Structures are given as C-alpha cells and as structure tokens.
Amino acid sequence: MLSPWRAKASRTPCTGRKERNLASATSALSRAVRPPDALFEPAASRGLDAPVSLIETARLMRANPMAILPEALFDTPRLTGPYLGRKVHEIAGPEHMQSVLQDNVQAWRKSPLILRMLTPILGDSILTAHGESWKRQRRILQPAFARRRIEPFASLMARAGLNAVERLLASDGPAEVHGVMNDATFQVIEQALFGEADGFDRGEVRAAIEVLLEEIGRMRLSDLVPWPEWTPRYMTWRARKARGIFRAAADSQIARRRAQDEPGEDFLGLLLNARDADTGAALSDRDIRDTLMTFIAAGHETTAIALTWALYLVANDPVCQDALRAEADAVYGAGEPDAEQSARLVYARQVIEEAMRLYPPAPILARRAVADTDICGHPVRKGDVALLAFYCLHRHRTLWAHPDRFDPDRFSPERRPRHPYQFMPFGGGPRACIGTRFAMQEAVIVLSLIASRTRITPAHGEVEPVMQVTLRPKGGMPLRFEAR
Numbered sequence: 001m002l003s004p005w006r007a008k009a010s011r012t013p014c015t016g017r018k019e020r021n022l023a024s025a026t027s028a029l030s031r032a033v034r035p036p037d038a039l040f041e042p043a044a045s046r047g048l049d050a051p052v053s054l055i056e057t058a059r060l061m062r063a064n065p066m067a068i069l070p071e072a073l074f075d076t077p078r079l080t081g082p083y084l085g086r087k088v089h090e091i092a093g094p095e096h097m098q099s100v101l102q103d104n105v106q107a108w109r110k111s112p113l114i115l116r117m118l119t120p121i122l123g124d125s126i127l128t129a130h131g132e133s134w135k136r137q138r139r140i141l142q143p144a145f146a147r148r149r150i151e152p153f154a155s156l157m158a159r160a161g162l163n164a165v166e167r168l169l170a171s172d173g174p175a176e177v178h179g180v181m182n183d184a185t186f187q188v189i190e191q192a193l194f195g196e197a198d199g200f201d202r203g204e205v206r207a208a209i210e211v212l213l214e215e216i217g218r219m220r221l222s223d224l225v226p227w228p229e230w231t232p233r234y235m236t237w238r239a240r241k242a243r244g245i246f247r248a249a250a251d252s253q254i255a256r257r258r259a260q261d262e263p264g265e266d267f268l269g270l271l272l273n274a275r276d277a278d279t280g281a282a283l284s285d286r287d288i289r290d291t292l293m294t295f296i297a298a299g300h301e302t303t304a305i306a307l308t309w310a311l312y313l314v315a316n317d318p319v320c321q322d323a324l325r326a327e328a329d330a331v332y333g334a335g336e337p338d339a340e341q342s343a344r345l346v347y348a349r350q351v352i353e354e355a356m357r358l359y360p361p362a363p364i365l366a367r368r369a370v371a372d373t374d375i376c377g378h379p380v381r382k383g384d385v386a387l388l389a390f391y392c393l394h395r396h397r398t399l400w401a402h403p404d405r406f407d408p409d410r411f412s413p414e415r416r417p418r419h420p421y422q423f424m425p426f427g428g429g430p431r432a433c434i435g436t437r438f439a440m441q442e443a444v445i446v447l448s449l450i451a452s453r454t455r456i457t458p459a460h461g462e463v464e465p466v467m468q469v470t471l472r473p474k475g476g477m478p479l480r481f482e483a484r
C-alpha cells in the first residue's frame with residue numbers, strides 16, 4: 001500500500017522552469033539505464049520485536065538508542081508502552097508528527113534528558129529555551145537566515161568543498177570520509193560565524209569545541225534518572241576547561257567587533273546588528289555567545305553526517321555519480337558553483353534529500369507532555385513522553401515504495417512526498433531547524449563538487465548507523481576516491 005496521505009496536496013516545489021527541465025534530464029539519466037530493482041539497498045537498522053526490561057532499555061539507550069525502536073513502528077504510525085509510571089508514545093506517522101510538533105505544540109516541551117545534556121554548554125539558547133525566551137530569540141535570529149543572507153556564503157562553501165576534494169584524493173588508500181566532512185563543515189561554520197577574524201587561536205578553539213561536542217553527545221547512566229530540573233549535570237574538568245576557552249574566545253571577538261564601526265556581514269556581525277522587530281531590543285553579549293556555540297553544535301556535525309551518508313550511497317551507485325557529474329558539467333562546468341548555480345543543482349539536492357531520508361542526521365527527537373493532550377485522538381497525560389522516530393517515518397512501509405532502496409528520483413518534482421510531515425530531517429512546526437537553507441546550500445555544493453571531480457567506490461562492506469545524538473557511521477566511513 002502506498003501513501004494514504006498522497007492525495008493531501010501541497011508542498012510547492014521551489015524549482016523554476018529551467019531547473020525542472022534539468023531535473024527531469026538528470027533523473028531520466030539515472031532512471032533510464034537500470035531497472036528499479038538494480039537500485040542500491042543498504043542494510044536497514046531494525047529494532048526490537050518484543051518489549052524488554054527497563055534496565056535493558058537503559059543499556060540499549062546508552063549504546064545505541066536506535067536499538068530501542070520497535071520493529072512494528074515501520075508498519076504502524078503509533079505505539080504506546082509504559083514508562084516510569086507514565087507512558088511513552090513512539091510515533092512514525094505524518095499526522096501524528098504534525099499533532100505533536102504543530103497542532104498541539106503548546107502541550108509539549110523538549111525532553112528533560114536532552115536539555116540536561118545541552119544546557120550546561122549552550123545555555124538558554126534558541127535550541128534549549130522555551131516560552132517567551134525562545135520566541136524572542138527566534139524572532140531576532142530568523143532574519144539572519146533569509147535567502148539573501150545565506151547566498152553570499154556559497155563561495156566559502158565551495159572553497160571548503162574543494163579542500164575536501166584535495167584531501168580525499170590525497171589519501172593513501174581509503175579516506176575516512178566522516179572526518180573529512182566534519183573538517184569541511186567546521187571550516188564553513190567557523191568562517192560563516194567569524195569571517196576572517198584574527199585575535200584568537202583557531203586550533204585551540206577548534207579543539208575546545210570538539211571536547212564540548214563530545215560532552216554533549218555522551219549520555220551517562222545518571223542522565224537517565226529523572227532528577228528535578230534544577231539539579232546540575234556533572235561535567236568533566238576537561239569539558240569545563242574547554243567551555244572556558246570557547247567562551248573567552250567568543251567574548252573577545254564580540255568585544256572587538258563592538259569596538260568597530262561596521263560589525264560585518266558574517267553571522268557575528270548579523271547577531272550584533274539584530275534587533276527584535278517587536279521591541280527593538282538587541283541580543284546581550286551572553287545571548288550572542290550562546291548562539292554562536294549553538295550554531296556550531298547544531299549546524300556542523302549534522303551537515304557533515306548528511307554528506308557522509310550521501311557519499312556512501314553514491315559510492316555504491318555509479319549511475320547516480322554519472323548523473324551528478326552531468327548536472328555539474330551542465331550547470332557550472334569546470335569552475336565552482338555560486339549561489340544562483342547551486343540553486344539549479346536539483347539532482348544533487350534530490351540525492352541529499354534521499355540520503356537524509358535513509359539516514360536522518362537527527363533520527364529521533366523526544367518531547368515530554370506538560371499538559372494533558374492527545375495525539376490524533378489517542379489520549380496523552382501530562383508527564384508522558386513522545387519519541388518522534390523520523391528513522392521509522394522515513395522508511396515506513398505504508399508510506400514509501402521499497403523504503404530501504406536508495407532512489408533519489410523519489411524527490412523529483414513529480415514524485416516528491418506531498419504531506420509536509422512525511423519527510424522531516426529538519427523537524428517541523430515552529431521549532432523546525434532555522435538553518436535548513438544554510439545546510440542545504442552547503443550540502444548540495446560540497447556533494448556536487450566531490451562527485452564531479454572524483455570517482456567514488458566503497459572500501460569495505462556495509463556500514464551500520466549508530467546514534468550518538470546524530471546518526472553516525474559505526475567505525476567510521478572509509479571510501480576510495482580517484483580523480484576523474
């Protein structure tokens with residue numbers, strides 16, 4: 001059975017006529033040469049087929065939260081089970097997602113477990129705040145992500161893509177793609193935030209950020225205890241020191257910029273200039289510092305993960321590689337794409353979307369009910385938990401034909417999913433990712449450059465996904481690259 005939601009129109013494809021023609025041409029190229037069952041089908045991560053004890057659940061959560069997803073959630077939109085005297089609602093249906101993230105959003109808050117892990121490092125930032133504090137920050141930050149603000153970053157994204165090509169080709173034997181993609185997206189976010197600023201030791205700050213991201217991603221058994229919200233989370237001495245290094249560097253950059261007449265066009269400049277449209281208020285230095293760290297935490301590893309899985313899938317699909325190359329030749333030739341050209345790389349965009357369908361960088365989100373409510377008519381009590389299983393939604397057997405196959409043509413203008421909550425790597429509703437446009441522009445440019453300049457082949461067999469906040473490749477992602 002295919003999507004019962006298909007009839008519900010409407011997500012307008014944001015492609016112009018010229019792009020659509022190009023999309024059909026490259027899609028036709030990728031389809032014409034092979035029958036659908038010749039498509040690459042990576043092994044899928046499957047979950048529990050029977051309930052397990054609370055202790056076993058805690059163990060699995062720490063090792064790989066993907067393992068607690070029930071197998072049945074690939075066939076049904078909701079499952080409900082017991083959870084510490086309350087209920088946990090695991091959901092994988094578009095209308096159920098919409099109910100939690102949009103229709104009844106005021107009844108849900110981000111999970112205390114995730115907030116406990118994020119807040120010591122990100123503070124009360126747009127990612128962790130709720131209520132008025134979140135609304136104010138979202139209002140002030142939204143204009144920084146307008147198209148005209150993001151487009152100028154295309155050239156630094158292309159530079160990072162070209163650096164990545166060089167490193168992948170220089171590798172003696174298989175390249176460790178996840179590391180190279182992490183470096184590329186770090187280069188992009190760091191330059192987008194601070195521009196060419198000097199006055200701080202970039203190497204030291206990068207090392208500190210790595211320690212902080214590791215600290216955010218490390219779930220401890222004590223995190224699974226439902227402490228009162230005000231109980232501080234234990235932080236290692238190393239993480240405290242790293243937080244001090246990052247804060248000192250950010251504070252000194254903020255002070256230097258404030259002393260200049262022109263704050264600049266990078267994110268730091270935009271944050272210093274940003275004003276609340278309702279009240280005219282500016283962000284405090286502390287808000288700005290926490291926002292900078294939040295953009296790094298939310299925007300660098302996620303994009304690197306999307307690219308890593310996309311390259312894995314493309315490595316296993318030579319026809320898709322040829323189609324990517326043909327598109328790059330037609331759109332920007334031997335040069336590198338600018339913002340206008342990157343918007344015309346519609347097939348590269350489809351590949352990134354299909355990669356994020358199969359491997360959503362954020363595969364599960366958790367929410368806790370702060371009031372009695374319901375999910376599509378099913379009663380929910382205050383204190384219940386909802387697990388939004390995007391991984392299951394994206395491979396749901398009632399929604400997608402051959403859900404485990406890599407088929408970028410699913411995202412062609414004629415075939416793309418119609419329900420806005422059927423494909424949601426960036427979340428949904430008012431708390432959806434603010435960085436979507438930035439991430440898509442970056443991922444499309446970097447993927448297109450790598451696929452057009454190299455021939456990619458798998459180095460070992462299947463790679464398994466493991467969730468450590470994001471959906472990482474277990475044991476890394478070795479692939480081989482040859483110059484075209």
Ligand code: HEM
Nearest residue numbers: 127295298299302303306361362426427431433434435439
């Ligand atoms: C492929 C890359 C990315 C993916 C898959 C992704 C995914 C997500 C998801 C699923 C959420 C919703 C979280 C929730 O509802 O609990 C989110 C929120 C957010 N993302 Fe992204 N993201 C990406 C890139 C970025 C980038 C590049 C930035 C910034 C430069 C960014 C900044 C944020 C922020 C600030 C939020 C919180 C928004 C709010 O609560 O109002 N993300 N992202």
